[in-house]
Amino acid sequence: MNFSQAFKMAAKSISSNKARSALTMLGVIIGLAAVIILVSYAQGQNMAMRAYYESMGTNTLNVSAYSYRGDVDVAGALYDYCLQLDDLVLGVSPMGNVYDDPIIKFESKTISRQWQSMGGGMMSTAGQYPSIILGNDKYGLCNDYKIAKGRDLSYLDIEKDNQVCVLGSAVADELFGFADPVGKTITLDGTPFLVIGVYKSKSAGVNVGGTEDGQWIQETINRQDYMILLPATMTRLFNHNQPIEQYIIKAKDSQSLKEVSTLVNGFLAGFISNDNGSFWIDNPTSYQNEQAEADKLQQRFLGGIAAISLLVGGIGIMNIMLVTVTERTREIGIRKAIGAERKSIIVQFLIEAAMICGIGGIFGILVGYLGTLIVGKMNFDIILLPSAGITVGAFLISVALGIIFGLYPAVKASGLQPVEALRAD
């Protein structure tokens, strides 16, 4: 008997016992859908946090350092030191904030800080005034900004003290609408700055959902598009010419990051003592790694539950296959009596089991996708889809379960003497 014959026979047997086949498939469907939904749920739960961390750039260190003494150039020293670490460090940039709130103007468009009274004091209305950042040519690299139009700051812009700026996408939209900002000049409190480039939006395409956390994260990411980057040397015009005390360092990878953290810590400790200044180093990637660890634990836990449900589905398959064989012992007897080899019978039952599990598996994937969409919408308010790896893996497992659990009854049935099998009712 050839394979296609066995295949047709199995198909016939499945279709002639529709109720039984459907019940068996139900076990697979529930098991597989549960795996897909649970694992996707775990992944969805961490999606917002991951988007948040990714928007901030990975493998970065935030350094705060200042000196009481005006004659110590912390920025220059740190910059030079990081240049020496060029096999570990991709870039270092000052990360100052202009807190003078200059009025931003382009032709008739104006952006200024709006104040409103709130609880007895004055509060700035959130989201209405961009962050004006003082950085260098590596600021974009360190913070994962990518150029959409024009160019980024260059080393020469800093050196030559050029009055140029790069706009975040939201500021560009607000001031220029659909027009191209590159080459135009905006003013900050009347000082002209040539727009040399626009960054790509960080918030576009970010999927964090509509929960309270998700909204907060979305807001945070949106804020990152609402920025203007100026060369760090522009401190001469703003902040009463105070030196910048914040820096960001981007390491090559997470391994280098740890080393850089230690080295920079040592360097600054030798450079700044308690009586002449202060510094600290913040490593957001370490939170990120902790978060990733916690995610992994949770995924393992949910994966375990899912594996149990898949196992229960598999036992269901084994159970129904045993019943099937008992019910069809007579048929097996007939087949053996007219010359079926043991192998033919095993192959037939195996294909039958694999087909039931395969068909159940396809429906299980459909149910899993549907369930994931519903769970994603209800819990995170996002379009959540299971990953292809989970889907394929779970499908293969369910078919393998069918084959493993279908094997035992098939072997058992095929081992009977024909006369014993024929005696069964």
Next chain:
Amino acid sequence: MLIDIKNLYKIYHEGQESEVRALDGVTLQIDRGEFVAIIGQSGSGKSTLMNILGCLDIPTYGDYHLDGTDVTDLTDRQLAHIRNKQIGFIFQGYNLIPALNARENVELPLIYQGVGMGQRAERAMAALERVDMAERADHKPAEMSGGQQQRVAIARAIAARPPIIMADEPTGALDSKTGRQVLEILHSLHEEGSTIILITHDNGIAATAERIVRLSDGHIIADGTREEVGL
């Protein structure tokens, strides 16, 4: 000698108090082309004998040579080949597979022989025509009368053209008219050269055979023509 058994025993629960000797030292030879009826009361061991002759069961002790081959030495797989190629079975309860239609049932032994689809259908239809059931080829067993089912079962038994046909009470579940039809088919197969072994408890049917073997309590107590056995 086509079938040659010597001192054949089939013992259930051997050595226990409930020991049953279904066959208690049976020796029997059947030649090619014979029509043999095996008769006896129920419990005489005739079905057990047929099961062993048909390689559906294995004896506890004894020799069985089928067409010169020592069957007791064969593997499960070799026995399956013998059942497939040498023997066609007809059972009292027809034993058709309910999910398959008449033609598919008749095709089964050919499938296990590895006959290709086109030739298989052709041979199955020829076998069905032989028993006058060709027009019922697409019907499932449940849609046929007992006599029709038994004719399909005969078609299945002869589809692979085995030299031996073994029929275990083939008319037992049929009324006398359809039973006669089935018996006529067996006789015409015999005339075409098949060796027929017929198990029955019906003396009238057994009397149509040229040789009759009577069993009682697992022993052969008579073996010969109708007159010699005393029917």
